[in-house]
Amino acid sequence: MLLKMSMVTEEIERKFLVTSELFKKEASNSYVIKQGFLNTHEERTVRIRLKNDKGYITVKGKSSKDGLTRFEWEKEISKEEAESLLALCERPIIDKIRYEVKFGHHMFEVDEFFSDNEGLIIAEIELQSKDEVFAKPKWLGKEVTGDIKYYNSQLSKEPYKYWK
Template structure:
């Protein structure tokens, strides 16, 4: 249950033409402690509750546990989350053996577009699409839990 991923800024909208799937995601946080976060997510009509541990020093990996819950359960839990709900559309793009999840944010995070790719190990090679920009792996200001507290619009 260790998640290994790298995160990048996105430099163009070209990923939209390459996406094989897109889904609206609404998520909130029941807990955003430095050592753990508890997230509630409504992804389309399916709910999820996720617990994430503290990131490794390089930001590449961390513990993650996730369980599917009903839409109604997710909606109820979203009502008691900390302030700062995340609203985004996730585009999934297959590049060779990897799937890039590209999140286009709305609301207070409008204008931010970030791509993540999950890896089997920290040294795994992958092809970078031309629309990938600066790597922001490990930069906590790009974590959704932080974007819910310190939105992108406040950076500008």
């Protein structure tokens, strides 16, 4: 079996609500994602993701106080391994389509959620530094960086359809 590389990073990420579906016309790529959580402890999450035909296991640490950074370790696994591990995950499983939208000098990842989280659309942007300036597309709405209820691990515990 081919050895797959793993990555350890500290990601700097900002999240925003999306106000329209105009981003779909600007997307250069999209793919289906199914993901579940083996562990959703406040200090760490262990996520299993199936992205088209590739599997991943990811461990994320607790976010910084401002919600901008957190530890992340990810390793590619086989589709079969991901499917087996998804069967062990907490319910519900999150399903979404991720769109990649280049705007200015950055790539936005826009997640359109389905099933229990249908109606929720969130855009994320990864930055090189906390104070990095970036162009904001007109479909980008309110910033929700650091708001835990928008974390995928929380959406699996308290789906969008149950929010008041």
